[in-house]
Amino acid sequence: MIKKQWKKSVASQWHLFMPPLRPSLSELRIIEKKLIDGKKKNKEFKVAILGSTPEYRDLCRDYDINYKCIEYDRNNFIKLGKYMRRKDSETNLIVSDWRRMDFKDKFDIFLGDHVLAVISIKDYNNLFSNIRKHCFPNAKVILKTAIRENNKKLSYKTIFDLYRKKYYYLNPFAANWFNIVMAEYDFQNDSFSCKQSIKALNNAYKNGVCNYYEYNEITKRWKALGEFKMTIPNNKDLISKIKKYFKKVVLIHSKDWFTKQFPLIIFEK
Numbered sequence: 001m002i003k004k005q006w007k008k009s010v011a012s013q014w015h016l017f018m019p020p021l022r023p024s025l026s027e028l029r030i031i032e033k034k035l036i037d038g039k040k041k042n043k044e045f046k047v048a049i050l051g052s053t054p055e056y057r058d059l060c061r062d063y064d065i066n067y068k069c070i071e072y073d074r075n076n077f078i079k080l081g082k083y084m085r086r087k088d089s090e091t092n093l094i095v096s097d098w099r100r101m102d103f104k105d106k107f108d109i110f111l112g113d114h115v116l117a118v119i120s121i122k123d124y125n126n127l128f129s130n131i132r133k134h135c136f137p138n139a140k141v142i143l144k145t146a147i148r149e150n151n152k153k154l155s156y157k158t159i160f161d162l163y164r165k166k167y168y169y170l171n172p173f174a175a176n177w178f179n180i181v182m183a184e185y186d187f188q189n190d191s192f193s194c195k196q197s198i199k200a201l202n203n204a205y206k207n208g209v210c211n212y213y214e215y216n217e218i219t220k221r222w223k224a225l226g227e228f229k230m231t232i233p234n235n236k237d238l239i240s241k242i243k244k245y246f247k248k249v250v251l252i253h254s255k256d257w258f259t260k261q262f263p264l265i266i267f268e269k
Helices: 008-012 025-041 054-062 074-081 121-133 156-166 172-183 194-206 212-225 235-242
Strands: 046-050 066-071 093-095 107-113 135-144 247-252 264-268
Touching (some): 008 074, 025 107, 025 264, 054 066, 054 074, 066 074, 121 235, 156 172, 172 212, 194 212, 235 264
Parallel strands (some): 046 066, 046 107, 066 093
Antiparallel strands (some): 135 264, 247 264
């Protein structure tokens, strides 16, 4: 049995998270334009959402677009639906693991927010193959993901000094997410452990490197994620894997401060 990463507790605490861990308004504008263009060209335009991201569901509802959430757990779909502006129906749900996708539906566009972060790199080929199988000709895939250019790690002192100097106006979790993950990233296994990060942050707090507010804002969200293991793929390696199954791979950057580390990756069948 495949161990499930996305727990009900995470869906229930969606309010704790913010961009870049949730879609930003700038990113949603880019996706909105793609959806509007698709609907204009094809009234039967169909969208697949990998997971149950409420912001993507609301966009589809706003423009009366036919969509399905591909979600392994019905409860996640229901709980995340409570964060929508509009009511949703379970007719928009396909219960299936992304690594299996044992259904017949095909789509004109796939959307995914941090999909690549919650499965291991060894499953990427399977994921891309399955997505391609469920794409209509010329379908597009838009995945927002964290990517790394190298294996550089910053010390916690450098991370928090940079935060106070440049990003002090942001929530400590949002501003430091990427650097904190990279600080404890296991490059050999391509994995990050929330539990390991909590231990390291606890030491940083005890040693006066960060204050209680900074420490608490980050660790309370790691605690919500619990046993979560995250993946931050290398840019070149990721594009190479995608190109085995798709063409025209491009990185689109929003107007957000974090866009360099969290681009929208767009590719076509």
